[in-house]
Amino acid sequence: MERYNLSYKPFGKRAILIEWPAKIDENILNDILNFKISILNSYTKEKVEVISAYNSLTINYYTTIENIYSEFSALKALYQQQNTQKKLKSKLWKIPVCYDEKFGIDLEEISQEKELSKSEIIRLHSNPKYTVFFIGFLPGFLYLGGLPKALHFPRKMNPRISVEKGAVGIGGSQTGVYPQQSSGGWNIIGNSPISFFDRKNPEPCFAKPGDKIQFVPIDIKMHSEIVDLSSYKRYKLESEVLNA
Amino acid sequence: MLRVVQPGVYASIQDLGRFYYKEYGVPVAGAMDLYSAKLANLMLGNDKNDAVLEVTLNGTFQFTRETTICISGADLNAILNHETLLCNHPVKVEKDSIVKFSNPEYGLRAYIAVHGGFLNKPVLGSRSLFKEITKKYRLQKDDEIFYEPFLIEENHSYASVKVNKSHFENTSIEVYKAPEYEWLDEVQKKILETEEFTISKNSNRMGYRLEERLENNLKTILTSSVLPGTVQLTPSGELIVLMRDCGVTGGYPRVLQLTEEAINRLAQKTMMNRFHFKLVDLQ
Numbered sequence: 001m002e003r004y005n006l007s008y009k010p011f012g013k014r015a016i017l018i019e020w021p022a023k024i025d026e027n028i029l030n031d032i033l034n035f036k037i038s039i040l041n042s043y044t045k046e047k048v049e050v051i052s053a054y055n056s057l058t059i060n061y062y063t064t065i066e067n068i069y070s071e072f073s074a075l076k077a078l079y080q081q082q083n084t085q086k087k088l089k090s091k092l093w094k095i096p097v098c099y100d101e102k103f104g105i106d107l108e109e110i111s112q113e114k115e116l117s118k119s120e121i122i123r124l125h126s127n128p129k130y131t132v133f134f135i136g137f138l139p140g141f142l143y144l145g146g147l148p149k150a151l152h153f154p155r156k157m158n159p160r161i162s163v164e165k166g167a168v169g170i171g172g173s174q175t176g177v178y179p180q181q182s183s184g185g186w187n188i189i190g191n192s193p194i195s196f197f198d199r200k201n202p203e204p205c206f207a208k209p210g211d212k213i214q215f216v217p218i219d220i221k222m223h224s225e226i227v228d229l230s231s232y233k234r235y236k237l238e239s240e241v242l243n244a
Numbered sequence: 245m246l247r248v249v250q251p252g253v254y255a256s257i258q259d260l261g262r263f264y265y266k267e268y269g270v271p272v273a274g275a276m277d278l279y280s281a282k283l284a285n286l287m288l289g290n291d292k293n294d295a296v297l298e299v300t301l302n303g304t305f306q307f308t309r310e311t312t313i314c315i316s317g318a319d320l321n322a323i324l325n326h327e328t329l330l331c332n333h334p335v336k337v338e339k340d341s342i343v344k345f346s347n348p349e350y351g352l353r354a355y356i357a358v359h360g361g362f363l364n365k366p367v368l369g370s371r372s373l374f375k376e377i378t379k380k381y382r383l384q385k386d387d388e389i390f391y392e393p394f395l396i397e398e399n400h401s402y403a404s405v406k407v408n409k410s411h412f413e414n415t416s417i418e419v420y421k422a423p424e425y426e427w428l429d430e431v432q433k434k435i436l437e438t439e440e441f442t443i444s445k446n447s448n449r450m451g452y453r454l455e456e457r458l459e460n461n462l463k464t465i466l467t468s469s470v471l472p473g474t475v476q477l478t479p480s481g482e483l484i485v486l487m488r489d490c491g492v493t494g495g496y497p498r499v500l501q502l503t504e505e506a507i508n509r510l511a512q513k514t515m516m517n518r519f520h521f522k523l524v525d526l527q
Contacts, residue, residue: 009423010420010526011422011423011469011471011498011501012420012422012471012473012501012502012503013420013503013504013526014504015469015471017423017468017469019423019468022465022466023466024466049263049264049266049267050267051266051267051469051492051493052267053466053467053468053469053493054466054467054468055466055468056466056468056469058468058469058471060266060471062263068526068527134267134467134493135267135268135269136269136467136491136492136493137269137491137493138269138376138491139265139268139269139270139271139376139377140268140269141269143467179269180375180376197268197269197376199367199368199376199377199378200367202368203268204265204268204270204368205268205269209267
């Protein structure tokens, strides 16, 4: 596996930002996640919290960093010691999505602009195995990579004041699911009846960076059944283990 | 119980914040002015992470059981029943007492600590209210928050401390260079260091937007981590100072990072207040 030239920057007195080349790339993601594990193995949970994003790790310290340059050296040494760049274990999650017009309020517009039938849009959107890069923006919002070029579609000029919980959207080259009701500028093509964030669970989000997501089309009847089951926590999300 | 008679502009319960869940996209939140919140707890001998009431400009609250409270932060002319309440002085309150806040002498946010802290249910390790994490994200009329009643010994005397006026009056906001600071040209850097900036009306617990624009052609970044106190620069030239309720990631260049003390100081300033950035070295 490739080694990267990383840059280390102070981010205030309580955080260090480590950056990889500015690309959305699965090899970079794997390297980031490996390094994250090494860092968490050598610091205690009480000392640091490590946040990953597309091409960065941010190490948040709970106290002021005494000497940032010696901390940089320690981190660089830790990165060099990583000789095994193993492919991490991950899961594939099957996410039910209802693409009915009741939810897919922007399907018609995309269909006309792109000269694609709605069923072709649905087929293209539910075919790929998307990669979870990280979670941000809102609790449980997954940043996904892998939207087919044919479905890239610009964000709305004027974001909607309210987008429903579970809304599945396309914004530029990205796709994702709104985990809660929020304002938002993405084009809405469907709705997922499952919860992406459970505040009562110590691991509040089922998916992790490095996991894969596939959308499974369901009809409107199935959508309401899953909503009911989920509200009693009786819906079991389908998943399979990858690279085991 | 603490009963909300009138929540005022914005009232919430806050502790030091919600840690360990950033990787799930959960913001830290916590008291906007941590310095004042910690001071209110300290005066009562509480733990510094005990939950306090954060009041913005005004509001009226009833304490249904006897306890001891301490108010810190902004001076919002607090009145206990009919008597003036001093800041940073622990005060015994009788059952069914009313504490009323109105128009500030100085500052924006007052913190009310109660002996033993407010005991609303912690969610993901914190009592700080936040949308979709806790049931409510701000207090509304007739809300009730539990605390343990506390009977003080007759001759118990607490210490009190003098108000640190510069925390509220100083208009210098200390900042470090943030990750994309070096993307700025010399003119832009000079403007940031020498001009005065004004807090706009689009300011809340998530962030303070500034009135003045900083023209730029910076490209956006691949979405990456942001922190409370990060100053973002948008393509339209808007400067946004992220505050305690900010999200965990963002896509705008991060040009400055406020010191912890500067976040607390800015949290006591309100719209139309002016201030200037003062660049300080990290070491």
